[in-house]
Amino acid sequence: MLNRRNFLNGLPRSRPTPPDRYWLHVNRSAMACRFEVTMPPSEHSGVVVARDALDEVDRLEEQLTIFRxxxxxxFINQEAASAPVRVESTLFELLLLCQQLYCETDGAFDITSGPLSKCWGFLRRQNRVPTFDEIEAARLYIGSDKLLLDCESHTIRFARPGVEINLGSIGKGYALDRIAATMRGRVRTALLSAGSSSILAFGSGDIGHNGWSVGVRHPKYLDRRLALLRLRDCAMSTSGSEEQYFLHEGKRYGHIIDPRTGQPAERVAGVTVIAGSAAVSDALATAFYVGGPELAERYCSRHPDVLAIMLEADAERPVVFGNNSKCEVEMI
Incomplete structure (x- = not known):
């Protein structure tokens, strides 16, 4: 739903710009997408800072991926069913956050849902419709309550063999938070993006601006915008299956699976979430896509810094839940 080519409303489009007024872009390919740092011309000294910050993404990919x-x-997936595994401190904090979000979303966000993705063939793009028995067998290993985290020893143990973790539904957002932490204090303002799913904005954009303008693509009509947002010191993530799905016997199956049922979620066409951190917005975008408007409304009412824009599959108009003082929303 994010339209990354239309982030910056203020960019000149009709006449050449003096060299010192060009917007600055630094990018890096990692985690199966392109990470990009965008800065206004006034931050020309931030290019080196951005390059150094993007080095952190390479390190995080080496730590978090399940494909190496x-x-x-x-290593955790291989060993934690047999004995407690000591975890690096920042990763341990991320696992605690994942378990907290699992509880707060009634299981709609779950980093143990990998066996279901394998069952449906989504991890290796070998799309297939599994049998009922295959889904039920995979569900035996699902549930972040099966992750036994010890805060004293910083260890993790799995409650049973066959459990595994996959941080794909929070990893890109988490990486943006880490990039921002590296850049803050050295760069006044920047817009960070991870592919077409997550954005983090810090500062107010160019001199005289009051935020970064970001277009939200319509999940049903991909050549249209659903909303225009102005972000300042907050993060935004989107979830939808308009690009990753397969057809089987005339039925469409999206790649986002409800870990509580084992079936692809299908009630929501797309959802965009704004929160204080990109890790949280990334995770909640998945959770709200799975849990639907009831979960989004309940969660946002309890967390005043979280805002969600949701378009249900059978609706033409989106619904906005919650509020975030760092984000201005203009529905189109």
Whole structure:
């Protein structure tokens, strides 16, 4: 739903710009997407800072991916069913956050849902419709309550063999938070993006601006915008299956699975979440897509810094839940 090419409303489009007025872009490919740092011309000294900050993404990918034998998460998945595994401190804090979000979303966000993604063939893009028995067998290993986290020893243990963790539904947002932490204090303002799913804005944009303008693409009509947001010191993530899905016997199956049922979520066309951190907005976008308007409304009413824009699959007009003082919303 994010339209990354239309982030910056103020960019000149009709006449050449003096070289010292060009917007600055630094990017890096990682985590199967492109991370990009955008800065106004006034931050020309921030290019080196941005390059250094993007080095953190490479380190995080090496730590968090399930597709490399050398990663810390792979080691956890291999060993934690047998004995407690000591976890690096920042990763341990991330796992605590994931377990907290699992509880707060009634299981709609769950980093243990990997066996279901495998069952449906989504992890390796070998799309298939599993049998009922296959889904039920996979569900035996699902549930972040099966992750036994010890805050004293910073260890994790799985409650049973077959459990595994996959941080794909929060990892890109978490990486943006880490990039921002590296850049803050050295750069006044920047817009950070991870592919087409997550954005983090800090500062107010160019001199005289009061935020970064970001277009939200319509999940049903991809050539249209659903809303225009102005972000300042907050993060935004989107979730939808308009691009990742497969057809089987005339039925459409999206790639986002409800870990509580084992079936692809299908009630929501798309959802955009604004929160204080990109890790939280990333996770909640998935959770609200799975849990629907009831979960979004309940969660936002309890967390005043979270805002959600949701378009249900059978609706033409979106619904806005909650509020965030760092984000201005203009529905289109």
């Amino acid at each position: 034998e050398s990663s810390e998460v792979t």
